[in-house]
Amino acid sequence: MTKKIQKVIIIGSGPAGLTAAIYAARANLNPIVFEGLQPGGQLTITTDVENYPGFPDGIMGPEMMDLFRKQAQRFEAETHFLTVDKVDLTERPFKVFVGDKIHHAETIIVSTGASAQLLGLESESKLMGYGVSACATCDGFFFKEKKVLIVGGGDSAMEEAIFLTKFASSVSIVHRRDELRASKIMQERALNNPKIDVIWNSSIERMIGDPSNGGLTGVVLKDTVSGETSELKCDGVFIAIGHTPNSDLFRGKLDLDEKGYIITGADNTSTSVDGVFASGDIQDTVYRQAVTAAGSGCMAALDAEHFLENNPLD
Ligand code: NAP
Secondary structure, three states, X not given: OOOOEXXXXXXXXXXXHHHHHHHHHHOOXXXXXXOOOOOOHHHHHOOEEOOOOOOOOOEEHHHXXXXXXXXXXXXXXXXXXXXXXXXXXXXXXXXXXXXXXXXXXXXXXXXXXXXXXXXXXXXXXXXXXXXXXXXXXXHHHHHOOOEEEEEOOOHHHHHHHHHHOOOOOEEEEEXXXXXXXXXXXXXXXXXXXXXXXXXXXXXXXXXXXXXXXOEEEEEEEEEOOOOOEEEEEOOEEEEOOOEEEOOHHHOOOOOEOOOXXXXXXXXXXXXXXXXXXXXXXXXXXXXXXXXXXXXXXXXXXXXXXXXXXXXXXX
């Protein structure tokens, strides 16, 4: 029996992967999408999305990703709630291992995204989207004249704290040490902002609130030096303690940068292996927006289509 060889396999199902699927499907490349551990990607853990063009009244993150999926399926992209266990990129067709099946593909688009690091508290996951957020750009707008905390001491925390001052009445940076990790210039900008203060040597031990009744109302802080705990009222908590690219599958197989992001071409989505493309947050350390991810998913599908035309398998 001859093995079936797909034109395109897409790994990942956030805005990048599903946009790649829409474009590849409309180019008659019959893509298969393996959606992975978090179908729909990071937007499924946010609530309202108000900055995605085309939704003037906003849309819930999970609903938006359902629409992306439906749009891909409309053009007969095959989407599976399955996770890829392993890939073999040593020769074309590439091999994609899913459970006890091996799928063959002429091209692969990697859109496995990045995951915001979280504190790992039960109360944090319960209140995620209900006062707790891992994305100030996405959710800051909902905290007009509110008191918010931001956790972290790096450049992201400073940048997000400054961004949040456009909306919030006050922003307190909660940092576990007595010294920030952020660059001097970002520290200065944040510390000179009259709306920002820092709660040093502190970590959040618990978040307080009920998702079905107003969401977050405060946190329990722990002094990391004395161990003492105290309660602090607030309306929002933003976690900015870094992101992890979901690139474990590709370690040793594609060139990654020192943080594990896939390295792509300067103005395209090519990777270090011909025929493998990467789009979305797995290769984006700068913008990390749904709309930029979708844009790069479109680029990856066009790059794959072009590659297939010029590199037919015998
Ligand atoms: P980062 O530099 O790794 O900083 C993470 C921060 O979170 C650190 O202050 C760390 O504390 C804290 N942290 C980590 N785990 C924690 C935990 N479990 N509980 C409490 N705090 C925790 O990450 P980032 O700020 O996302 O920046 C990533 C990279 O992007 C950096 O190279 C940064 O310079 C760059 N970046 C640049 C800009 C800019 O230049 N405009 C903007 C954003 C990001 P400790 O300090 O105690 O380890």
